[in-house]
Amino acid sequence: MDKSKGFMKALRCRECAREYPLRADHVCEFDFGPLEVVYDYDRIKATLSRSLIESREKTMWRYRELLPIVGEPSVGVEVGYTPLIRANNLARRLGVRELWVKNDAVNYPSLSFKDRVVSVALSRAREMGFTTVACASTGNLANSVAANAAAAGMQAYVFIPADLEHSKVVNSLVYGANVIGIKGHYDEVNRLCAEIAGKFGWAFVNVNMRPYYAEGSKSFGFETLEQLGWRIPQHTVACMASGSLLTKIHKSYEECIQLGLVPSTPYKIHGAQATGCAPISNAHKAGLDFFKPVKPDTIAKSLAIGTPADGFYSLKVMQKTGGSAEDVSDNEIREGIRMLAECEGIFSETAGGVTVGVAKKLIENGQIPRDESIVLSITGNGLKTLDAVMGHLGRPREIKPSLREFEALVKNESRGAKSAAI
Numbered sequence: 259m260d261k262s263k264g265f266m267k268a269l270r271c272r273e274c275a276r277e278y279p280l281r282a283d284h285v286c287e288f289d290f291g292p293l294e295v296v297y298d299y300d301r302i303k304a305t306l307s308r309s310l311i312e313s314r315e316k317t318m319w320r321y322r323e324l325l326p327i328v329g330e331p332s333v334g335v336e337v338g339y340t341p342l343i344r345a346n347n348l349a350r351r352l353g354v355r356e357l358w359v360k361n362d363a364v365n366y367p368s369l370s371f372k373d374r375v376v377s378v379a380l381s382r383a384r385e386m387g388f389t390t391v392a393c394a395s396t397g398n399l400a401n402s403v404a405a406n407a408a409a410a411g412m413q414a415y416v417f418i419p420a421d422l423e424h425s426k427v428v429n430s431l432v433y434g435a436n437v438i439g440i441k442g443h444y445d446e447v448n449r450l451c452a453e454i455a456g457k458f459g460w461a462f463v464n465v466n467m468r469p470y471y472a473e474g475s476k477s478f479g480f481e482t483l484e485q486l487g488w489r490i491p492q493h494t495v496a497c498m499a500s501g502s503l504l505t506k507i508h509k510s511y512e513e514c515i516q517l518g519l520v521p522s523t524p525y526k527i528h529g530a531q532a533t534g535c536a537p538i539s540n541a542h543k544a545g546l547d548f549f550k551p552v553k554p555d556t557i558a559k560s561l562a563i564g565t566p567a568d569g570f571y572s573l574k575v576m577q578k579t580g581g582s583a584e585d586v587s588d589n590e591i592r593e594g595i596r597m598l599a600e601c602e603g604i605f606s607e608t609a610g611g612v613t614v615g616v617a618k619k620l621i622e623n624g625q626i627p628r629d630e631s632i633v634l635s636i637t638g639n640g641l642k643t644l645d646a647v648m649g650h651l652g653r654p655r656e657i658k659p660s661l662r663e664f665e666a667l668v669k670n671e672s673r674g675a676k677s678a679a680i
Contacts, residue, residue, distance in 0.1 A: 264328035265302050269293040269469050272571070280326075282386060282461060284468040292567070293469045295326045303517050308488060311519075318374055318477035324513060325477070326470045327381050333410045334377020338477050340365050342485035345634075347601040348614075352621055356631040358491065359598070360482050362638070363606055367409070368429065369639035370607075371478055371503065372402040378474035379463035380406055388461035389413060394451040395464075396444050396499065396560045397426035398607075398638050403463060404435035415460070417447050423559060425642050443554055445565045468567075475503045479510025482633055483520050490515075490525045492630040495617045497609045497637060498529045498538050498583075499561040501572030507635070508575045528626070529572055529583040530616035532556035532591060532608075538569045542583035547573055557588045557646040558608035560638060582625040586615035592650050594618070595640060605640035613637075 268277040273291030314320035318338025349357035362371035392415040400416035407414035420439035455462040496504040531539040534556025541549040554562035594614030657663040
């Protein structure tokens, strides 16, 4: 056993299966396929059990044997174990029997699921001797890198499209990160970051550190299974930007089956996109196993990746599990945000509106049966995307500080409700 590797074995190309050392690298030099961490599952199975997991602190690190670090986590040690909520009110609204919401809108410290991937990437970067970390981001990742790097005493550079939501820009600046706005869309930002990573030798969490970074998303799936009483939901709906979250939820389910942590039962994973940036959804609905890049035009800026890195693999997962893909318009996104807030008191960002809106469509068209278990992935907090709903929620009614005026207001609204009922 090589203790310098922990429970990891190597990086492996997802196309040709060539193996590489556990270094800061993300692309196969033979076919340019993406690299992925592979583990010693025999050792993990001899070590990990439900009882051991349940005895640990309620963070994502309770599954640390299945995460790509060698020693103890050094960044984001409190991340994860967000609530899985039985959404009975939303279930009634959608007309389904069993609906759950996995709520990463309250994740620590930056209120999105990106805290999972960043805590893994930065912990691994520290193990490898990096002191400067960076990322290309549509917002949430920038916020998380900035916050976690500040707490870890690491220097951070975050590169974002210059037209990003103001609240997300502020949420990166406040931590003292070097925030660089690029006059272009995310795919242009990402290409520039690949060049900078090669030139400066920094730990770019979603470039040269991507094999480790992406593994953090598995904790979303591990927690879901445990919180459901160690069972797999029949349907999981995940929003897709790069498509990585969907593929890693699938990997987490398969790992838990392989390790005997959950029984092997049929399940489907469905992908959700915004109509203004739906390359994966478009391909799936057309029956294609490849996607065509698009130029994003949507209020769901956190999902606005026109050339998704894991788009091909997302299509494979949906095909393998029998899942579906759908997309929703900007107005349907706002409706999804409002529906989740009104029914369950959860204010989600635009990506959550996409997930809810797509789930509604899939239920209505019969692709998700109404009598089967469903989990919705909510990945970020609505306070980050206020611009998307401003002007679409009505205005406060204003009165003078008078009981008489309030009574008149209530009476008028009661009359209006009766008239509407008639």
